[in-house]
Amino acid sequence: MFDWYRKGSPRERKTFWACYSGWALDSYDMQMFSFLLPTIIALWGLTKAEAGMVGTAALLSAAIGGWAAGILSDRHGRVRILIFSILWFTFFGVVAGFAQNFEQLLIARTLQGFGFGGEWAVGAALMAEVINPSNRGRAMGFVQSGFALGWAGAVIIITVILSQFPAELAWRVAFWFGVIPALMVLFIRRHVKDSDAFVQAVASKAPKASFSTVFKPQYRRLTMLSSILVVGLQAGSYVILVWIPSLLKDRGVESGSLIATILVMALGCFAGFASTAYLADKLGRRPTLIVLSLMSWIVTVTYMMIPLNPLVTHVMGFLVGFAAIGMYAALGPFLSELFPTHVRTTCMGFSYNVGKSVGATAITGVGVLSVHVGLAQAIGLFCLCAYAISVVALLLLPETKGISIEVLDAQDPAADAAAPTNSTTPKTA
Numbered sequence: 001m002f003d004w005y006r007k008g009s010p011r012e013r014k015t016f017w018a019c020y021s022g023w024a025l026d027s028y029d030m031q032m033f034s035f036l037l038p039t040i041i042a043l044w045g046l047t048k049a050e051a052g053m054v055g056t057a058a059l060l061s062a063a064i065g066g067w068a069a070g071i072l073s074d075r076h077g078r079v080r081i082l083i084f085s086i087l088w089f090t091f092f093g094v095v096a097g098f099a100q101n102f103e104q105l106l107i108a109r110t111l112q113g114f115g116f117g118g119e120w121a122v123g124a125a126l127m128a129e130v131i132n133p134s135n136r137g138r139a140m141g142f143v144q145s146g147f148a149l150g151w152a153g154a155v156i157i158i159t160v161i162l163s164q165f166p167a168e169l170a171w172r173v174a175f176w177f178g179v180i181p182a183l184m185v186l187f188i189r190r191h192v193k194d195s196d197a198f199v200q201a202v203a204s205k206a207p208k209a210s211f212s213t214v215f216k217p218q219y220r221r222l223t224m225l226s227s228i229l230v231v232g233l234q235a236g237s238y239v240i241l242v243w244i245p246s247l248l249k250d251r252g253v254e255s256g257s258l259i260a261t262i263l264v265m266a267l268g269c270f271a272g273f274a275s276t277a278y279l280a281d282k283l284g285r286r287p288t289l290i291v292l293s294l295m296s297w298i299v300t301v302t303y304m305m306i307p308l309n310p311l312v313t314h315v316m317g318f319l320v321g322f323a324a325i326g327m328y329a330a331l332g333p334f335l336s337e338l339f340p341t342h343v344r345t346t347c348m349g350f351s352y353n354v355g356k357s358v359g360a361t362a363i364t365g366v367g368v369l370s371v372h373v374g375l376a377q378a379i380g381l382f383c384l385c386a387y388a389i390s391v392v393a394l395l396l397l398p399e400t401k402g403i404s405i406e407v408l409d410a411q412d413p414a415a416d417a418a419a420p421t422n423s424t425t426p427k428t429a
Contacts, residue, residue, distance in 0.1 A: 004135035005142075011193070015130045016139060018192045019123040020146040022086060026119050027150030028157075029093060029178060031262075033109075034242045035158045036171045038249060043168055044102060048246075052367030055242045057106050059234075059360030061113030063353045067211070069118025070349020074201075074209035074342060077194045078126040081118055081345075089115025090182040097175030121349035128336035128344075129195035133404055137285065140336070141277020141329030148270035148325075155262045197405050201342040209346040218412070222338050223347050225397050229289075230355025232390030233331065235362040236296060236383045237324050242363050247304075247375050248313070261317050268318035272326015284401040285334035290394050292327035297387035299323050304380035324383075337400035340412040362386065 005013065033055065041051050065085075073081040089112045096108035124140065131139040157177065162170045207213075214223045248261060272292075279288045300323075303316040339347040362382045369378040 004132070004138045008131070008135070008139075012131055012139070014191045015127055016143060018082075018188045019127045019143045021187070022082065022119050022123045022146075023143055024146035024150035024153070025086065025178075025182075026116060027147040028154045029089070029112075029116070029150075030241060031151045031154035032158055032174055032178070034245055035154060035162075036174055037242070038246060039162070039167050039171050040105075043171075046102060048367040048370060049364065050102060052242075052364035054102070054106055054109055055363045056360045057109040058113030058116055059238065059363075060357045061110045062117030063357035064117065065114030066117025066121055066349040066353025066356075067214075067346070068114075068349075070121050070345035070347070071209045071211065071213070073118070073122045073125070073345040073349070078122050078129075078198060078345065079188060079192055079194055082122045082126070083188055085115045085118035085122065086182060086188075087115075089113075089119070090179055091115075093175055093178040097172040117353045118349065121345050121352050124332040124336055125345045125348060126192075126195060128333060129197040129341065129405060133402060135281070136337075137280035137330065137333045137401070138277045140332040141273055141280060144277075144329045144332060145270050145273035147328070148266045148273065148321075151269060152263055152266040155259055155266070159259055197341045197409070201340075201409065204342070207342070209343045213343050213346050214350045219339065219343060219347055222397070223351050225393050226335055226338060226347070226351035227355040227358075229390055229393035229397065230331075230352050231359045232293070232386045232388070232393065233327065234356045234359030235386035235389070236300065236359075237328075238356075238360050239362050239366050239379055239382050239386070240300065240320060240324055243366055243375065243379055247379065248308075250375055261313050264314045265317040265321035268321030269325040270321075271318075272322035273329040274326075275322070276326050276329035280330040280333060281401070284399050285330050285337070286394055286397060286399045288330045289327055289334065290391055292323050292330075293387045293390045293394065296320075296324040296327065297384060300383040300387075301380045304376040304383075334397075334400055337403045337405075337408065338397075340409045341405060342409070342412075359386070 005016070008016070037051055037055065040046065040054075041048075046054075069081050069085055092108055092112035092115065096105060096112060099105035099108055123143070127140050127143055128136060158174055161174050161177065164170075165173055213219065244265075245262070276288060276292065299316065299319045303320055306312065306316075308316075335348050335351060336344060366375070366378045366382055369381070373381075
């Protein structure tokens with residue numbers, strides 16, 4: 001399972017760790033906020049709908065930020081924009097720690113979202129372009145496993161902070177602590193370079209990416225279907241990540257048991273990433289995602305509805321992490337293999353972040369619906385609809401397993417139109 005890493009070049013390994021760290025940082029902030037949410041609700045007397053708005057704010061602004069970062073990445077380089085994105089969301093994370101009321105926190109989280117939007121698509125494209133195609137699913141799947149590290153790290157760090165500081169200060173310290181991982185930027189700047197595929201794309205005469213690129217006929221269908229796929233996956237996973245701590249607390253799970261439950265879920269998440277990474281290369285991207293979407297549908301709804309005891313809580317939590325979060329190991333390679341290099345992060349950034357932002361409205365939706373039907377029922381209903389959406393989109397998208405980026409670039413009509421008339425670039429492998 002780890003042969004791809006041992007046999008990889010130094011460049012592949014350095015790129016892996018840079019992208020892995022960025023994804024862990026993204027995960028850390030997301031889970032950190034979900035753990036702080038009950039404290040902020042209690043201190044400021046927020047309603048669940050208001051809490052849902054704060055949770056959604058960064059994800060909505062990520063649509064614009066991710067789209068813009070994707071365009072800039074296709075024009076100016078993956079590494080440069082990745083560095084800028086990390087610095088941006090780290091800065092506004094610190095600003096969020098100084099918020100004095102609901103409105104200020106909402107604004108800070110919204111601004112922070114612009115930086116979050118760029119990190120995933122740019123990092124995924126960089127990894128996809130550097131790694132050997134036969135190992136792309138496993139390598140990018142293990143990049144996604146950084147999510148489990150960030151998730152578990154957030155649980156441990158926030159628990160320590162909340163135990164060492166009074167509540168009114170602890171949540172601020174938690175936001176300020178996020179500046180430390182930004183030191184990763186120094187590693188990226190020193191050790192990681194843009195891919196050869198990107199350098200060649202810049203040297204070619206292919207049209208430069210712009211805001212209209214995703215609506216061009218040759219990309220529009222794939223971009224829209226990819227966005228719908230991400231809407232379903234993100235609606236399900238973000239509802240789980242943001243609301244499960246509050247749900248377990250409402251159902252009487254004690255603080256120590258809650259921490260253990262989330263850590264078990266993070267362990268399931270890591271196991272899911274590892275398994276999905278292998279299956280994506282073995283069975284294909286699309287079959288793997290369809291199976292795990294159906295599994296997530298069943299497991300999540302079951303988890304929300306059945307009576308909980310410590311054993312059931314841990315077993316179901318592991319399975320939720322395995323399926324609902326672990327499936328993202330196949331999403332990165334799948335989306336990166338749908339689009340040619342000169343528009344890859346533009347189309348991926350749009351699809352992933354628009355999908356994520358639309359899906360994130362489910363966080364607020366659960367908060368509103370829970371007033372009428374209860375939190376568990378609201379989570380179950382939203383997840384049921386979310387995974388149905390993802391399966392429909394997957395049935396309409398093509399399989400991409402084993403595709404060569406060079407062949408994908410050569411087959412792009414825009415690249416053909418821009419190529420010199422005497423070009424001998426092959427159309428197929």
